[in-house]
Amino acid sequence: MKKIENKPEVLAPAGNLEKLKMAIRYGADAVYLGGQAYGLRSRAGNFTYDEMREGVQFAHAYGAKVYVAANMVAHEGDGRGADDFFRTLQDIGIDAVIISDPALITICFAAAPGLPIHLSTQASATNYKTLEFWKKIGLERVVLAREVGIEEIREMRRHTDIEIEAFIHGAMCIAYSGRCTLSNHMVNRDANRGGCAQSCRWKYDLFDMDGSTARSLIPEGAEPFSMSAVDLSMLHHIPEMIDAGVNSLKIEGRMKSIHYVSTVSNVYRQAVDAYCADPEHFTFDPAWEEEIWKVAQRDLSTGFYYHVPTEKDEIFGKPRKIPKYTFAAQVINYDPDTQIATLQQRNCFSVGEDVEFYGPGFVHFKQTVRCLWNENGEPIDRAPNPMMTVSMIVDQPVKPYYLMRKK
């Protein structure tokens, strides 16, 4: 009987402490986050040391790991204080740091010996010799470039035993990560130091020159040129990813919502567990895909895993409309005797609306909101105020941290 020797981790983004906890409750084996400096997501809710401490404590209690992304490409002076930073991360109990710049790798080795280092996807690792190079340097893991195909991963696995992390879900750079400075040149923002303005997704004229006159090639009525990739989803190919020898399945999105992170973690947890429990009798559950579409923001594709993407993997003009679900509330308490759940409102919802509850372990049920009470137990028609506490009767038992969404 086929047995999975090397069950990979599901690695989820943690944009802040709340998202970190949700990702882990919903099945992530590991999360990655950014500190106050040295990362690439200047606008993501980056963690203070105290928040990291709390996050590590929480994660370790679940047996989950916490990685910190310090993946900027440092200029002169940017590395100042990085030694203290890495030393503090090690003291806090961070499980690994994600770095792309050899300058920061050098600093980390010296300041925090023994703190595992993962090579960031920003370094564009695309061949097994590169993996071997970083293994010799002493890195524990390499996050592959998104341009690597699954057959190439199999080949890498035949040549090296360094841990391999690969993206399975989320938004993608359309360039080789790290090799795009559109933002630098267009708006003076350094893409490799957290300033990416997503210039690739802008609209452009495409033209040639007739002498000194520009002639646009954009046909009348057509959308302008753009370089906007649809998102990655390898949900249908988890067995192949595992069999290829990937050790960590990475979900993109430190800027994404709790709704997104909990849903995507929940789904991939199921798919990975189902395959690893019984690889020979694994079947794909269509409910997983249905669930993923509830939080999809763009169309989905398999990126470079099976072939170089085609024009279908890019968005020209208006993106396809995807049915939108809204995060409506989070369960904070449940009384089994009365079947009343106490909820914290996250978006307005009303009596009569169809809602869906979901929880860790891929628990789902739908119902109609039949009645609502406010904090004082007075009946109300709708829950309009952000974070207000309300209660309602639920059709099936729920638990704290179950989430409620509506269409």
Add this chain to the structure above:
Amino acid sequence: MIRIIATAESLSQAKALLEAGIDTLQVGGHPFGIRLPRALGLEEIEKITETAHIQGKKVNVAVNGLFHNEQIEQLPDYLTRLAAIHVDAITVGDPGAILTLEESGLPLPYIYDAGPLVTSARQIAFWIEHGAVGAVAARELTLAELKKIQAELNKPVEVLVYGPTCIHQSGRPLVTHYFRYAGLADRSEKDRGLYLRDPKNPDSQYPIYEDQDGTHIFSTEDLSLMASLQDLSDHGLNTWKLDGVLLHGGAFVRIAALFVAAKEALEAGTFSPTAFANRLRVLQPKSRPLGTGFYLKHPEDVK
């Protein structure tokens, strides 16, 4: 001593560049060199190397792509051939290629060249520790940063003083994708001469083309540090690169000759930045504005 490196697209252009006084020619071929004026075969590289060596000049070969497994497998053979030709150095940015070179034991020095990633002295020092004899600085650095970097290193940091800057490399054929979407039958190769314009910036004009490595986009301006050459030299930034990836034949050679003349004037103490900048403006193709890129910006201007 100032050394000028210039790209060469053919044996005849290489001869003309040597004639013009260029110290080192940079050439390369597929599938290892990236964004070359033209991909050359090993025979051509050998002839260029012989010609350069007879004149006491040098040849660097670009092995500066991002390699996939398939290319890395072919690399040892290519490196062996380059060593047999006695090229003087290769430029490399893929750590897998650096490991391959180290394992080969071939007498091929390498210069670290990883495009926009080469941004600090400490980083370059890492590659020097792993055998690099020099590095090509990222185009996104300011002069203030470059001076600091060179001051800390005992190996030369190569600075682009003339030519376009690549600002985007995608593994996808982005122009072809658009053509298919828009129902156009057209070509996307370099000689097709296509550009992008950001409507919010009417002066923008980004050259774009496709080849087997994917899609490449370049800056609106050709960089020219003609007016800052004295400053570069005063701070030990003495390895100057002229990139002819988008400018061919005699037009590029004439500009290269002007930079050689500037170097000679500088060494003789007769350099006039304004006069040379004006002469460059006359030679510069009208379709390509000149600029100073990031060099004259303040490091704090870039967020």
